[in-house]
Amino acid sequence: MSAFxxxxxxxxxxxxxxRVEIEHILETAKSFRDIxxxxxxKVPALRGKTVANLFFEPSTRTRISFELAEKRLSADxxxxxxxxxxxxxxxxxxxxxxxxxxxxxxxxxxxHSSSGAPHRMARHLNASVINAGDGLNxxxxxxxxxxxxxxxxxxxxxxxxxxxxxxxxxxxxxRSNIWGLTKLGAKVTVCGPRTxxxxxxxxxxxxxxxxxxxxxxxxxxxxLLRIQLERQNQAFFPSIREYATAYQIxxxxxxxxxxxxxxxxxxxxxxxxxxxxxxxxxxxxVILDQVTYGLAVRMAVLFLLSGTLPETEKEDA
Amino acid sequence: MTPxxxxxxxxxxxxxxxxxxxxxxxxxxxxxxxxLVGIRxxxxxxxxRIQKEIQKIEGREVPLGLLDITLYRDDLGEIGxxxxxxxxxxxxxxxxxxxxxxxxxxxxxxxxxxxLDAMIDFGRPKAIQLAVLIxxxxxxxxxxxxxxxKNIPTSKKExxxxxxxxxxxxxxxxxxxxxxx
Numbered sequence: 009m010s011a012f013x014x015x016x017x018x019x020x021x022x023x024x025x026x027r028v029e030i031e032h033i034l035e036t037a038k039s040f041r042d043i044x045x046x047x048x049x050k051v052p053a054l055r056g057k058t059v060a061n062l063f064f065e066p067s068t069r070t071r072i073s074f075e076l077a078e079k080r081l082s083a084d085x086x087x088x089x090x091x092x093x094x095x096x097x098x099x100x101x102x103x104x105x106x107x108x109x110x111x112x113x114x115x116x117x118x119x120h121s122s123s124g125a126p127h128r129m130a131r132h133l134n135a136s137v138i139n140a141g142d143g144l145n146x147x148x149x150x151x152x153x154x155x156x157x158x159x160x161x162x163x164x165x166x167x168x169x170x171x172x173x174x175x176x177x178x179x180x181x182x183r184s185n186i187w188g189l190t191k192l193g194a195k196v197t198v199c200g201p202r203t204x205x206x207x208x209x210x211x212x213x214x215x216x217x218x219x220x221x222x223x224x225x226x227x228x229x230x231x232l233l234r235i236q237l238e239r240q241n242q243a244f245f246p247s248i249r250e251y252a253t254a255y256q257i258x259x260x261x262x263x264x265x266x267x268x269x270x271x272x273x274x275x276x277x278x279x280x281x282x283x284x285x286x287x288x289x290x291x292x293x294v295i296l297d298q299v300t301y302g303l304a305v306r307m308a309v310l311f312l313l314s315g316t317l318p319e320t321e322k323e324d325a
Numbered sequence: 326m327t328p329x330x331x332x333x334x335x336x337x338x339x340x341x342x343x344x345x346x347x348x349x350x351x352x353x354x355x356x357x358x359x360x361l362v363g364i365r366x367x368x369x370x371x372x373x374r375i376q377k378e379i380q381k382i383e384g385r386e387v388p389l390g391l392l393d394i395t396l397y398r399d400d401l402g403e404i405g406x407x408x409x410x411x412x413x414x415x416x417x418x419x420x421x422x423x424x425x426x427x428x429x430x431x432x433x434x435x436x437x438x439x440x441l442d443a444m445i446d447f448g449r450p451k452a453i454q455l456a457v458l459i460x461x462x463x464x465x466x467x468x469x470x471x472x473x474x475k476n477i478p479t480s481k482k483e484x485x486x487x488x489x490x491x492x493x494x495x496x497x498x499x500x501x502x503x504x505x506x
Contacts, residue, residue, distance in 0.1 A: 051396040315407030
C-alpha cells in the first residue's frame with residue numbers, strides 16, 4: 009500500500025479528484041465489502057457522528073444505499089426529502105444549510121436537480137458534503153461503484169474498453185464515469201442517438217458512435233443508461249419503439265459482443281426498452297452486484313470523509 | 326540520550342514463540358476448537374509462527390484468521406491522520422471456538438479492547454485468550470495477556486520496536502529512548 013493520505017473534506021465529483029484519490033477510495037471499499045456478509049453487519053467507525061440525507065429529487069436505491077451504509081457504520085441519520093421539507097415552503101438552500109449547521113450535523117449527503125447545488129452547500133457548510141447526484145453534472149458514488157464493479161469483475165480499469173449506451177446527454181452517471189474512467193486509463197466509448205450525445209464530448213477523451221454494433225463489438229463492459237421516460241415529451245428521438253429498435257441490448261446484439269462481456273446498469277431498469285428482460289436475468293448482467301458493491305463504496309466514502317478536519321480543505325468547493 | 330537496547334534476539338524470539346505454543350496447547354488440552362487470530366499488522370506473522378510451532382508439536386494445522394481493528398478504534402474521531410483500513414479474514418465461524426488473539430506489543434490495552442469488540446461482532450467464541458510477544462506495561466484498561474514472550478518494564482518515553490523478518494530486516498526487539506530526541 010502506498011503512503012497516500014486522504015485529505016478532502018467533500019466528495020463533489022470525480023472531475024476534481026486525482027487518480028490516486030479514486031484508487032484510494034476503491035481500495036478502501038474492499039475492506040468494507042465483507043462487513044455486509046457478517047452476522048453483525050455493523051462497525052462502530054462513525055459512532056457519535058450524524059449524517060443528514062437531503063434528497064430533493066426522487067431516489068430509491070441511492071437513498072437506501074446511503075442510509076444503510078451510514079447505519080452499518082453506526083452513524084445517526086436523518087432523512088429530508090424534497091416533498092416533506094420546508095423547501096416547498098420556499099426556504100432557500102442556503103437557509104437549509106444554516107439549519108443543518110445549527111443541528112451540528114457532520115456529513116450531508118445531497119441530491120438536487122440543479123447542477124452545482126452540492127458545491128454551493130459545501131461553500132456554506134463546515135460539515136462534509138457528498139454529492140448524491142446534481143442535475144446533469146455528476147453522480148460520483150455511482151461512478152465509483154461502477155468502477156469498483158469493473159475492478160471486481162475484470163480485475164483492472166487500465167486499458168478496459170467501456171461503452172456507455174443510451175441517453176448520454178442527461179446522464180450524470182455517464183459524466184462521472186467518464187471523468188473517473190479516463191483518469192484510470194480506461195478506453196471509453198459513448199453511443200446513442202445524436203440528439204442524446206452532448207456536443208464536444210470527444211474533448212473529454214471518449215470515442216463517440218451512433219452505431220450500437222460499434223459500441224458493443226470489442227467492449228469489455230457495457231454500461232447501459234436508463235432512457236429517462238420523464239424527458240421524452242421533448243422528442244429527442246421519434247418514439248420509444250424506434251429507440252429500442254436501434255439501441256436495445258438484447259440476445260441478438262450480444263452475439264456480436266465478446267464472450268466475457270459484462271453488462272451494467274445504474275437502475276432503475278426499463279425492461280424491454282434499453283435492455284430486454286432475458287439479458288437482465290442473463291449471465292452477463294452484474295446489475296445486482298453493482299447494488300451490493302455500492303454499499304461498500306458509500307461506506308468507504310463516508311468513512312474517509314469522517315476522518316478529515318473541517319479546515320483541511322475548502323478550495324474544492 | 327541512551328543508545329538503542331536490543332532486548333530480544335532472533336533466537337530468543339524463536340524460543341519465546343515455541344514456549345507460547347506449548348503453553349497454548351497445555352492450557353487448552355490440545356488443538357480442539359483452537360484458532361489463532363493475528364491482529365494486523367505485526368500480530369499476523371507472529372500468529373503464523375505460533376501456528377507452525379503448534380503444527381510441529383501436534384502435527385495439526387490450527388485455523389488462522391487476520392483481524393483489522395481500525396474501524397473499532399476509540400481514537401478515530403480524534404485529530405490525526407486517518408489510519409488505513411485493512412482486510413479482516415476469518416476463515417471459520419468463531420462461535421464455539423477458543424480464540425487466541427496474537428499481537429506484538431501489549432501497551433495501553435486499547436488495541437485489544439478494539440479487537441475483543443471486533444471478534445464478538447463475528448460470533449460468540451467459547452473463549453478469547455491473548456498472546457503477545459512483549460508486555461511493556463502502562464495499561465489504561467483492565468486487560469491482561471494469557472501468554473507473554475517477555476515482560477519488559479519500560480518508561481512511557483521509550484519506544485518498543487518489534488522487527489520481524491517478514492516485514493523488516495531481522496527478527497529482533499529494540500527499546501529506544503525517545504526522551505532526548
